[in-house]
Amino acid sequence: MRTDGNNRTTDAVSQSDTEQIHVLHVDNDPEAQDTTKIWLERTCDRARVESVERATDALAVFDEGGVDCIVSDYDLPGMDGIEFLRTVRERDPFIPFILFTGSGTEEVASEAISAGVTDYLRKSGQGAYEFLTSRMEHYVNTYRTEKIVGRRLRAMETAREGIAMFDEDGQFIYANQAFAEMYGYTTAELLKERWKLLFDPEDREYVENTIMPAVPHKGRWSDELVQRRKDGSPVHVSVALSYAENGTMICVAFDISEETEAERLLDEEKQRFELLIEAITEYAIFSMDPEGLVTTWNSGSERINGYHHGEIIGEKFSI
Template structure:
């Protein structure tokens, strides 16, 4: 039995065989005390349970009367595009698997005859929920970052490993005399520097990305989108943006 787990996980299990649902619930909750399983025997009942409860993962059979697991998956994806959905079925084929993948299934697992299948199912559920929660945490962090940086009074730009602009806040767009970030996106940082200073800036950038440490402030002549030259003191530091390592450039006038 696995007692080391992530936070509580509520699983909705849809299967038209209530006896099998009871077995699945028993084994999952025995496998990990974090699991709490609610069951349904038809798609309509499952939709009601889903709407009335906070569900972390769905486990669904495929072959059921009236509407099958793929019908349920498509209905779920209309309102819950990111909710983990595992098709746990005794009727498997390449065609069903292909349709499930196309419809946005998270995982596909064939029912077996031994109890080890429940351990595999428990691991699949944990992995799926952990992945979604991690993505949610990253998204929340990025949202907080953007809320802070977007309204910052100083120009801030982010550049990827190829020295291309990934992001610029409103102050940076205004400083560069651009109409919007679209004018800046994908351009090299060197495009905004005086030709005499591009090589030294490139070496500075490469050292920052290689050593993962901030670089001292340095004064540069910045060329705007209109071709004008402005002087700015530039501070650069390593960071991460959407999981990618970037260089953050802050311009002080």
């Protein structure tokens, strides 16, 4: 995950900074509708303003989807701006909602804040419209970025592989359920700890002095490690660390204990088979590669053919 200086992902920033902005403007004054639409679309070439007179009409537009920001007056027929805001918040707690009014009071501002308004702006000359454009763009970019990051976090949370994040000191700042379960902890327990918790005490100095400094320097690090679960049992993992520009280290871990155990059993079986073959003296048993070079030679082959092991290995079978 790449970040800019504001700790936003750069691909999310580029997307939110270039996509068209659908602004839903609610005001029952036709002149105010025209002024706001002209000003926003002239000062922000990404803005597309759709104006309606009533909150009920605005809700119908909102429910169709695709709205990025709501700019609403307070004094509306049928349902005022605060009631409209509360209804919107029931549908979407985070979409930017700017109460842009010339008839509001301190009491209205207080109500709006309590209801979850994103910003409260007074209509007071040209400067108000300049500020409205600036605030609208900022809130929409933030809203879009948070949605992208939120989708990624949800994807990480449901991923089968273990994913964690920690700072340059190794302090956990995030761990998905798969990661926590791999080590027998809860996510809450890990967030109180540092990554070295998962290592044997004798390995923790290597973690702090070798692995952790290598990641910011090289940008990434990977290896197979034997770590410890909460109950003390070993877990063989394949770990990859990558470094984000904001100082966060992203860790992806796979439990390869079963694969490692299968390889160990296979090696043991192979060794037993080789010992068995070597113990047979009544028969000559040997193997060759595709080119006919002798690769193994048991004691029976030596007794029957007369060649010692060192003489025949690597020679053509035609000898």
